[in-house]
Amino acid sequence: xxxxxxxxxxxxxxxxxxxxxxxxxxxxxxxxxxxxxxxxxxxxxxxxxxxxxxxxxxxxxxxxxxxxxxxxxxxxxxxxxxxxxxxxxxxxxxxxxxxxxxxxxxxxxxxx
Amino acid sequence: xxxxxxxxxxxxxxxxxxxxxxxxxxxxxxxxxxxxxxxxxxxxxxxxxxxxxxxxxxxxxxxxxxxxxxxxxxxxxxxxxxxxxxxxxxxxxxxxxxxxxxxxxxxx
Amino acid sequence: xxxxxxxxxxxxxxxxxxxxxxxxxxxxxxxxxxxxxxxxxxxxxxxxxxxxxxxxxxxxxxxxxxxxxxxxxxxxxxxxxxxxxxxxxxxxxxxxxxxxxxxxxxxxxxxxxxxxxxxxxxxxxxxxxxxxxxxxxxxxxxxxxxxxxxxxxxxxxxxxxxxxxxxxxxxxxxxxxxxxxxxxxxxxxxxxxxxxxxxxxxxxxxxxxxxxxxxxxxxxxxxxxxxxxxxxxxxxxxxxxxxxxxxxxxxxxxxxxxxxxxxxxxxxxxxxxxxxxxxxxxxxxxxxxxxxxxxxxxxxxxxxxxxxxxxxxxxxxxxxxxxxxxxx
Numbered sequence: 198x199x200x201x202x203x204x205x206x207x208x209x210x211x212x213x214x215x216x217x218x219x220x221x222x223x224x225x226x227x228x229x230x231x232x233x234x235x236x237x238x239x240x241x242x243x244x245x246x247x248x249x250x251x252x253x254x255x256x257x258x259x260x261x262x263x264x265x266x267x268x269x270x271x272x273x274x275x276x277x278x279x280x281x282x283x284x285x286x287x288x289x290x291x292x293x294x295x296x297x298x299x300x301x302x303x304x305x306x307x308x309x
Numbered sequence: 310x311x312x313x314x315x316x317x318x319x320x321x322x323x324x325x326x327x328x329x330x331x332x333x334x335x336x337x338x339x340x341x342x343x344x345x346x347x348x349x350x351x352x353x354x355x356x357x358x359x360x361x362x363x364x365x366x367x368x369x370x371x372x373x374x375x376x377x378x379x380x381x382x383x384x385x386x387x388x389x390x391x392x393x394x395x396x397x398x399x400x401x402x403x404x405x406x407x408x409x410x411x412x413x414x415x416x417x
Numbered sequence: 418x419x420x421x422x423x424x425x426x427x428x429x430x431x432x433x434x435x436x437x438x439x440x441x442x443x444x445x446x447x448x449x450x451x452x453x454x455x456x457x458x459x460x461x462x463x464x465x466x467x468x469x470x471x472x473x474x475x476x477x478x479x480x481x482x483x484x485x486x487x488x489x490x491x492x493x494x495x496x497x498x499x500x501x502x503x504x505x506x507x508x509x510x511x512x513x514x515x516x517x518x519x520x521x522x523x524x525x526x527x528x529x530x531x532x533x534x535x536x537x538x539x540x541x542x543x544x545x546x547x548x549x550x551x552x553x554x555x556x557x558x559x560x561x562x563x564x565x566x567x568x569x570x571x572x573x574x575x576x577x578x579x580x581x582x583x584x585x586x587x588x589x590x591x592x593x594x595x596x597x598x599x600x601x602x603x604x605x606x607x608x609x610x611x612x613x614x615x616x617x618x619x620x621x622x623x624x625x626x627x628x629x630x631x632x633x634x635x636x637x638x639x640x641x642x643x644x645x646x647x648x649x650x651x652x653x654x655x656x657x658x659x660x661x662x663x664x665x666x667x668x669x670x671x672x673x674x675x676x677x678x679x680x681x682x683x684x685x686x687x688x689x690x691x692x693x694x695x696x697x698x699x700x701x702x703x704x705x706x707x708x709x710x711x712x713x714x715x716x717x718x719x720x721x722x723x724x725x726x727x728x729x730x731x732x733x734x735x736x737x738x739x740x741x742x743x744x745x
Contacts, residue, residue: 198321202328205324205325207422209332210332211425214433214452215336216336217433217436217445217448217449225344226445227394227448229348229452232331232332233455238356238379239356242363243359244462244463245372246363246372252637254375254379255375256458257375257379259648260458261382261386262479263478263479264478265382265390265620266479266655268390269658270654274489275397275401389616389617392610393610393613396610
């Protein structure tokens with residue numbers, strides 16, 4: 198039963214990785230990394246139970262904390278990046294027109 | 310197999326199913342906001358089912374307390390991460406796909 | 418089953434590394450390297466190395482990602498196009514990979530009980546730990562007591578890295594420059610995100626408590642000074658992300674961080690000097706108390722505290738150095 202759950206979680210980790218590799222905009226990638234982190238926490242908890250070692254749960258807790266802080270750090274980076282775009286753009290140019298922040302979500306997304 | 314084993318087995322199967330559905334949704338959904346819905350499903354419902362199943366299996370022990378701590382932390386912070394992500398995407402100008410389709414339909 | 422899961426995780430790692438290499442947008446590369454760190458941590462766990470897995474998760478997936486993102490905020494985001502393909506680099510990589518594959522053929526299978534590691538090293542350290550140190554976590558006993566010199570060297574290396582970074586970047590924003598209003602607003606952190614701030618601030622005391630738990634429980638379960646220092650730094654960095662970096666700097670000022678970074682290494686070396694004064698060799702903990710086993714455990718607690726203090730101070734000092742540069 199638990200091995201089935203572990204397999205499901207492992208497959209979902211692979212799907213999240215595909216989203217991180219494919220995702221046209223950076224927010225898709227942040228989403229995938231967040232999902233990957235929480236799936237790692239779940240996989241660790243299941244592996245800790247299957248292996249019978251309850252001290253691996255400390256690792257799962259640590260990963261949950263680190264994942265949360267990592268996602269917030271990434272979003273802070275984006276906020277700072279956007280404000281720096283405001284500083285660097287010549288007056289009169291719209292901030293949203295700057296292409297460096299993220300790709301426009303138009304159908305026909307390209308690769309990385 | 311006692312009743313606890315049956316319940317935890319069922320919870321484990323449900324948890325695995327929800328996690329898988331969320332993963333497939335994150336891959337197939339058209340827009341970052343809809344993908345956010347799918348991935349937050351795996352974070353909250355999937356972790357609730359799977360960690361609940363593990364807690365039932367572990368009985369009354371330190372492992373259950375640690376699993377409960379992990380569960381409470383995930384339930385607190387993954388909605389917040391999803392909110393922050395959606396907010397950041399919206400503020401940076403990422404329009405929802407449905408919005409553009411509606412606006413395109415409104416134009417004569 | 419462990420073999421299948423290992424193979425799966427390593428294939429994902431190869432996929433991630435290829436993706437991180439090919440991505441034009443360096444931000445995507447940083448995200449994928451974060452995933453790579455998590456995959457490596459899971460692999461270490463499957464190889465029965467939980468201490469290493471905990472350190473890899475705390476430092477690689479958390480702190481490294483934050484620092485790389487801060488560096489990207491200072492530099493550009495797109496990779497500059499290569500003028501011509503790197504043929505020499507490719508040839509060098511292929512040759513070295515071929516040599517590694519050839520050497521791996523002679524390697525014994527993982528877990529083979531007849532290797533010198535299992536028959537000599539492990540066969541000695543396990544009974545030595547039971548007899549001299551008597552703690553359940555053999556890794557901590559080996560790291561802190563039997564190989565104490567090496568760990569002292571590691572702590573000095575961490576301190577040297579901090580000194581190098583602080584020389585290059587400078588500890589704080591240069592004084593006398595008024596930041597424009599937009600950037601002042603940016604350095605205020607996620608102030609307008611009320612839910613994030615509330616939940617984050619609730620989480621911070623628990624993260625700090627967990628860091629202390631990992632520090633002191635390192636003798637009984639995976640943990641120890643390095644992991645605890647990284648988690649402690651992560652908690653303060655979270656506060657800096659939520660309330661703005663100056664708020665985090667007001668909680669633990671940079672001069673305290675410098676004292677922490679050097680003081681931890683000083684504590685470690687100081688234990689060695691104390692044992693010298695008490696008549697033993699350098700870092701021979703048995704002279705610290707009448708009962709040699711208690712003395713070993715006491716020595717281990719003190720040096721692990723030194724390690725934790727240094728790592729926390731170093732990581733926070735580097736974070737402040739990077740984040741302060743982006744402010745002006």
